[in-house]
Amino acid sequence: MEFGKDLTGLEELSKEHIIALLDVAEPFKEISERAIKKVPVLRGKTIVNLFYEPSTRTRVSFEFAEKRLSADTVNITGSSSSIVKGESLVDTARNLEAMRIDMVVMRHGSSGAAQFLAERIPSNVINAGDGQHEHPTQGLLDMLTIRDHRGTIEGLKICIVGDISHSRVARSNIWGLTKLGAEVAVCGPPTLVPHGIEELGVHVFKRVEEAIEWADVLNILRLQLERMEAGYIPSLREYNRFFGVSISRLERAPRDILILHPGPMNRGVEIDSHVADGPHSVILNQVTNGVAVRMAVLYLLAGGTPERAEAAKGEKAQ
């Protein structure tokens, strides 16, 4: 199975490619459990983590994945680079390319930025989140976590709750989960759910109680505080009351619901602490899986094959 040069989104991937990525992530999980967390899979490769937007979890997760595979990494962030001097994305990329790099992991505030970059440089480009478009590795780690706890994705009812309009996580989840045979729904204030989202193959719930009644899994999105400032919702208090996932609402669910959240959480807004810290929360498992999923992506884009994954990670670092 061939993986392309880049990973810009899950929309472009087939079901078979997604499953292969998840399957390759499985053996890589174990590397992070070792005392010496390093294998030589990407030895000699140069990877640039180009982060135009602030990120802690995703950037650190990528960096761990890269380092544990023995790549040489450089981090560039928006505030400490020529980006603030007004250099265009294409110029930044060409300059990095001129220093002979192998891969770029990019987080950018504009939808389509990853594809834009991928079309202009020969290095592999991995999308670490582009605007409101996609965050494919987040989608993959969500799927891996659900699969770990429920055995399969197919046939599950999964509802994404919160600000769907502005969420790249929502889009990657929708593409990935529907391809793997899940039933997907979204739920949020109508100001934050795009008109016509049903055309992507999802149900829409207006009320979070209905979503909880229906779902096997809830993926609860972070409510960006600027949405309130921009007038999409009247107040955080009201958001919590009508759209927040609380323990009392969950207790009325007809079945145990797996709780995911891509982080960082606003406790008491979209998710109550008792839910976040409760027995059905797999939020920290998502974080752990994130490293393995990113290792799998790096490995496959660097030319690794699913068949050789187990053997590759067995090699000892020199």
Place this chain on the structure above:
Amino acid sequence: MSRPMLIRGGRVIDPSQGIDDHLDLLLVGGRVAGLGQGLQASDVSEVVDVAGLVVAPGLVDLHVHLREPGDEHKETIASGARAAVAGGFTSICAMPNTRPPIDDPAAVGFVRAEGERAGFARVYPVGAVSVGLKGEEMTEIGELVAAGAIAVSDDGRPVHDSGLLRRTMEYIVAFDIPYFSHSEDLGLSAQGVMNEGPVSTALGLRGIPNAAEDAAIARDVLVAELTGGQLHILHVATRGAVEIIRAAKARGVRVTAEVTPHHMALTDEAVRGYDTAAKMNPPLRSAADVSAVRDALVEGVIDCIATDHAPHHYEDKEREFDFAPFGIVGLETALGVCNREMVVSGRLDLSELIARLSCKPAEIAGLEGGSLKEGSPADVVVFDPNERWICRPEKFLSLSRNTPFAGQELVGRVVMTLVDGRPAFSSLGDREAAPAGVR
């Protein structure tokens, strides 16, 4: 003074006189001197044989951006006027959103003078509605008209203040000019970058709903009705707007409308892949909207075609979609796109297309031209309606290359454009030199 010229043997299409026949056209002293069969060539210094080609009134574009003053690296008045004649346009109306904007009589005079100096298409300035295009204080509209402005507009920005709009539309009645309206409700478009719909949802790009256009057009029509001022709606792109304009016309409101070639040819699917050459305002809409604006042009609810020629430097478009500027060039592709979409496809006959590219827009802005009646200006386009050619932006005479039609096959190509009886563009020599099929 141009030399007398006899254009012989072409298919003359002049919708202003209901003519579509094989006739000779005689031009003397920058005017049409005769139209008929077997005209005498004795006193004529130049005879041009155009058998197999169409001869029509020069095309008129009510809506172009020439970028001068301020952004001469994108387009100048001269380069834009030269691109115009290459596309068959003999008159173009230059929007005032330059830097600085065309909001005083001196600026209007500058645009006129530069246009005349260039000597390609006639360049008619459109004056600003408000000082600095700020939407606050009315410009000296009378002075602008006296200096040569043929309309007023804050194009690129809507006039948000309905009070200012009312006063403007009342005031222009005294000067007998139209108000060209870029109709957009900025609260509804909310910094959107493309059509709001399934494609914007999938791409994660901020959408501009149809209602942003429809709501503003509805208001503008009501103010036109209130004031009796002449309203011309720029770049209509939605099915809702078509219905609003249809209803207004039925009530007798003084409203006309234009559609661009790209809004008749492309849908928002063209944005997939984040192609900034497909980013314009109003955005490319859905297939239902494209179908509605085409039908409206056929029915006459939309009166004419205008390009909204909006040149941008390549580096400005070579950006993240969010940051790329709106707009595409259109002067050199308009005829080939419109002919392909409307005539070759059987929706309009060629004479009706020429009416919408020439006679109608001239009438709306009260311009000379758009006709081959005796005594009309000798503004003429000669084109081959059947020539198929590939759009290659690197060959444009415009300084800019931003077009979503690059690489597409267009049908119908300009062979010669005469302005004031002078050949302002001609590829006649090339045609004779080149064997058929490789042009």
